Amino acid sequence: xxxxxxxxxxxxxxxxxxxxxxxxxxxxxxxxxxxxxxxxxxxxxxxxxxxxxxxxxxxxxxxxxxxxxxxxxxxxxxxxxxxxxxxxxxxxxxxxxxxxxxxxxxxxxxxxxxx
Amino acid sequence: xxxxxxxxxxxxxxxxxxxxxxxxxxxxxxxxxxxxxxxxxxxxxxxxxxxxxxxxxxxxxxxxxxxxxxxxxxxxxxxxxxxxxxxxxxxxxxxxxxxxxxxxxxxxxxxxxxxxxxxxxxxxxxxxxxxxxxxxxxxxxxxxxxxxxxxxxxxxxxxxxxxxxxxxxxxxxxxxxxxxxxxxxxxxxxxxxxxxxxxxxxxxxxxxxxxxxxxxxxxxxxxxxxxxxxxxxxxxxxxxxxxxxxxxxxxxxxxxxxxxxxxxxxxxxxxxxxxxx
Amino acid sequence: xxxxxxxxxxxxxxxxxxxxxxxxxxxxxxxxxxxxxxxxxxxxxxxxxxxxxxxxxxxxxxxxxxxxxxxxxxxxxxxxxxxxxxxxxxxxxxxxxxxxxxxxxxxxxxxxxxxxxxxxxxxxxxxxxxxxxxxxxxxxxxxxxxxxxxxxxx
Numbered sequence: 008x009x010x011x012x013x014x015x016x017x018x019x020x021x022x023x024x025x026x027x028x029x030x031x032x033x034x035x036x037x038x039x040x041x042x043x044x045x046x047x048x049x050x051x052x053x054x055x056x057x058x059x060x061x062x063x064x065x066x067x068x069x070x071x072x073x074x075x076x077x078x079x080x081x082x083x084x085x086x087x088x089x090x091x092x093x094x095x096x097x098x099x100x101x102x103x104x105x106x107x108x109x110x111x112x113x114x115x116x117x118x119x120x121x122x
Numbered sequence: 123x124x125x126x127x128x129x130x131x132x133x134x135x136x137x138x139x140x141x142x143x144x145x146x147x148x149x150x151x152x153x154x155x156x157x158x159x160x161x162x163x164x165x166x167x168x169x170x171x172x173x174x175x176x177x178x179x180x181x182x183x184x185x186x187x188x189x190x191x192x193x194x195x196x197x198x199x200x201x202x203x204x205x206x207x208x209x210x211x212x213x214x215x216x217x218x219x220x221x222x223x224x225x226x227x228x229x230x231x232x233x234x235x236x237x238x239x240x241x242x243x244x245x246x247x248x249x250x251x252x253x254x255x256x257x258x259x260x261x262x263x264x265x266x267x268x269x270x271x272x273x274x275x276x277x278x279x280x281x282x283x284x285x286x287x288x289x290x291x292x293x294x295x296x297x298x299x300x301x302x303x304x305x306x307x308x309x310x311x312x313x314x315x316x317x318x319x320x321x322x323x324x325x326x327x328x329x330x331x332x333x334x335x336x337x338x339x340x341x342x343x344x345x346x347x348x349x350x351x352x353x354x355x356x357x358x359x360x361x362x363x364x365x366x367x368x369x370x371x372x373x374x375x376x377x378x379x380x381x382x383x384x385x386x387x388x389x390x391x392x393x394x395x396x397x398x399x
Numbered sequence: 400x401x402x403x404x405x406x407x408x409x410x411x412x413x414x415x416x417x418x419x420x421x422x423x424x425x426x427x428x429x430x431x432x433x434x435x436x437x438x439x440x441x442x443x444x445x446x447x448x449x450x451x452x453x454x455x456x457x458x459x460x461x462x463x464x465x466x467x468x469x470x471x472x473x474x475x476x477x478x479x480x481x482x483x484x485x486x487x488x489x490x491x492x493x494x495x496x497x498x499x500x501x502x503x504x505x506x507x508x509x510x511x512x513x514x515x516x517x518x519x520x521x522x523x524x525x526x527x528x529x530x531x532x533x534x535x536x537x538x539x540x541x542x543x544x545x546x547x548x549x550x551x552x553x
Contacts, residue, residue, distance in 0.1 A: 035507020047339065049514075053507030054335040060505075061331060062349050065324040069370060070311025071351040079332055082342025083171065086335060100339060103171035104164055108192060334417070 014097055014117035015041040021113055023105025025084070029121060030096045032056045038095065046100050051086070055098045059088050076115055078107070087111065089118035097121060127153070134162070141166075144175055151183050159183045174204035181213055190217055194378045202345070202385060208234040208241060214382070215247065224251050229289065284394045288387045294370040297361060297391045302326025306391070309370055312353070321368065328358065329366045346384065348377050357384040361391040402434035410519035411436065417512040419504035421480065424448060424497040428455070428486065433494065451497040455486050472513075474506050483509055487517045490524040 008016075011029050018027040019041050026042030028051060035056035040048045063073050077088040087099040087110055097118040099110055130146035143166030150159035160183050167176045181196035194217050200210040215230035228251055235244050284306040285292050295307040296318055304322040311317040332344040349356040354373055357380045361367045369384035400415060400423075402408050407425065411434055415423060422437035424444065430452035438444045454473065462470050472485035483498045483506065496517075500509050 030507075033505060035505035035511075045340070049507070050338050050511055053505065053511040054331075054338060057505055057508050058328075058331055058335055058347075061324070061328060062347065065321060065328070066349060066351050066354075066356065068320040068324045069309060069317050069354070069356065070313065070315075071354045071356070074349045074351050076348075076350040078348040079335060080345045080347070081336035081339075082345070084339075084341045086339060086341070100341075102168070104168035107195070108189075 010120050011039045014121055015039060017113050017117050018097065018099050018110065021099075021101075021106055021110045023102045024110055025100045025102055026051070027097065027099045028052060029091075030056050030098050032059055032090065032094045032096045042100075051098055051100055055086055055088050056096065058086075059090065059096055063090075076111060078111070087114055089114040091118035091121035093121075095121045138165075139169055141170075141175075143169075144179055147179055147183065151179075151186060156183060156187050160187065172203060174200045174207055174210075177203065178207065178209050178213075181210070185213065185217070190220065191376065191378065193217060194376070198378060198382050198385075201382075205389070206237045208238045208244070211237070212244065212247065215251075219251055226289070227251055285387055285390050288390050289383060295387050296322060296325075296368040296370075297387075298322040298325045298366050298368065300326065300329065300364045305365065306394075307368075309368070325358070325366055325368065329360060332358075346381060348381060350377055355380045357381045359384040359388040361388040362395060365391065365395065367391055400434070400436040404433065406523045406525065407434050407520065410516045410523065413519070414512050414516040417515075418498070418500065418509045420498045420500045420509060422497075422499035424451065426452060426495050426497070427491075428452060428493040428495055437499070447497060451484055451495055455484055455495050458484075459486070472510060476506070481506065483513070485510075485513060487520075489517075489521055490526050494520075 014029065015027045018024055026040070026046035026048070028040035028042065028048055029038040030036065030052040031038055033056070035053035037048050037052045042048050058079065059074070059077055062077055066072070066074055074090060079086040079088075082103075084100065084102045085105070085107070087101060087107075089097045089111075091097055095118075097114050099114060101107070101110060127146065127149050130142050130149060133142045134140060134146055143162050147159045147162040147166065150156075150162060163176070163180045163183050167173075167180055170176045177196045177200035181193045181200060184190075184196055185193035194214065197210040197213040197217075200207050201214070204210070211230045211234035215227040215234070218224070218227035218230065228248065231244055231248050231251070234241070235248070238244065283292070284297060285295055288295070292307045294309060296309050297305040297307050299305055302323040302325060304318050307318065308316065309318040309321055328347075329344075332347055336342060336344040345360065347358040349358075350373075352373065355371050355375060355377050357369045357377070359367045359369070359381075367384055367388040369380055369387055371380045371383070400408070400411060402411060402425075411423065411425065414420070415436055420436070423435065424432065424438070424447055425434040426432045426448045430448045432444055432448050435444055438447070458470055458473055469486070472483055475482045480499055480501045483500070484495065485498075486493060486495045496513060498509055498513065500506075
């Protein structure tokens with residue numbers, strides 16, 4: 008099992024996670040995915056890649072180091088993102104009842120092992 | 123199993139979508155059956171994510187289970203849905219007190235007092251936390267101590283400041299319009315230089331991009347973006363349709379607390395903007 | 400942004416607003432321009448349309464030789480700007496989109512909203528009532544000149 012697949016497995020096992028994917032942030036393209044029905048991987052990759060890039064520039068302009076974790080919260084769920092090495096980002100789309108604390112911990116650890 | 127739990131369980135089994143989960147989970151919690159209470163509360167919350175009662179219930183269960191961070195987040199969600207929810211204000215005050223921050227605890231209890239001056243438990247809690255501090259009279263709050271609670275208080279005068287009453291004042295807060303222009307607040311980088319305008323420029327369009335992302339991914343409207351960096355935390359909250367509020371704190375401040383600060387500052391900003399028009 | 404047919408306007412405007420594309424050209428598979436945004440000279444439009452149509456035709460032929468299915472899109476990534484070429488079916492025939500974009504956006508974003516634009520074009524395209532009359536050389540030049548005038552607002 009590759010590191011990418013292992014990362015996706017860990018994250019998708021967290022209750023409430025509807026899908027996880029590894030994204031090339033600069034391109035906004037899917038590298039690998041594990042999604043439930045109804046989760047648009049192409050959109051998640053493109054939109055999250057763009058947003059994480061913008062937020063990284065925001066952090067930089069504030070004199071901060073690049074983000075280790077991003078959480079975009081909506082009415083009906085959230086998008087979580089944990090940047091990894093080589094411009095890869097681990098992204099999860101979660102429902103409103105997801106165990107966010109566990110998802111966050113799993114994602115931060117798994118993102119660090121992406122290659 | 124007592125009769126009430128039995129009958130509530132049967133009712134929930136018959137109608138899984140009913141609100142009986144609120145009573146059932148609370149009854150289980152009071153009996154100490156926390157795991158069962160958690161499962162019932164979680165199931166109900168998944169059906170009713172917009173119900174402040176459900177978040178409040180979950181917070182009580184998590185607090186009893188010792189998951190204080192989870193309880194904090196759940197009470198924060200309850201407050202976002204219902205800013206006048208005294209049980210959530212009291213709950214968060216309790217957590218701050220447990221965390222060794224009596225000032226923040228008192229701040230939340232005072233807000234609860236403003237909402238419900240007749241609740242004796244609030245006065246008791248204030249008395250317990252600060253025996254040397256005078257318990258505030260149940261009168262109108264002073265302008266300096268007031269934290270805006272819906273419905274909005276009197277519009278501020280034109281000389282009033284944007285973040286009056288918000289913890290820390292303007293420090294680490296930025297109010298930005300849709301064009302990336304700073305409307306108020308101050309933000310410094312680690313070397314002390316003013317970073318406000320630079321950061322504001324980066325935030326141009328972020329509200330639109332966040333709204334687009336949540337909309338196209340079927341997540342509804344966006345509420346907040348939390349950004350955890352190794353050397354600082356940032357939280358973005360929508361203040362009005364055309365403005366966004368950024369709160370920045372050191373990494374030692376829990377991200378949930380930064381989120382709460384951002385929400386409060388966003389509300390203060392809304393009130394100030396209404397007063398400017 | 401200029402378009403020969405009014406029903407193309409709204410999908411193209413939405414695409415431009417969402418994608419951040421710098422230049423966009425929509426054309427038929429034979430290189431006849433339908434809409435453009437960002438070009439300042441008619442010569443550039445004609446050249447880009449001809450080259451784009453040729454590249455797509457060559458790529459599809461290459462795909463056929465390799466036994467592959469049709470390529471959905473071709474992306475040339477550059478340092479300062481990149482270019483995407485994509486062919487798609489519409490009720491008005493096969494069209495090609497040429498999009499030039501910079502580092503302020505991404506190929507993922509461009510593709511996401513390009514696909515949405517294609518869906519809207521397919522939905523909005525009027526269905527042909529009768530087959531188009533064969534194009535004569537003299538008519539072609541007249542139509543081309545009229546198209547270029549319309550696309551550049553002259």
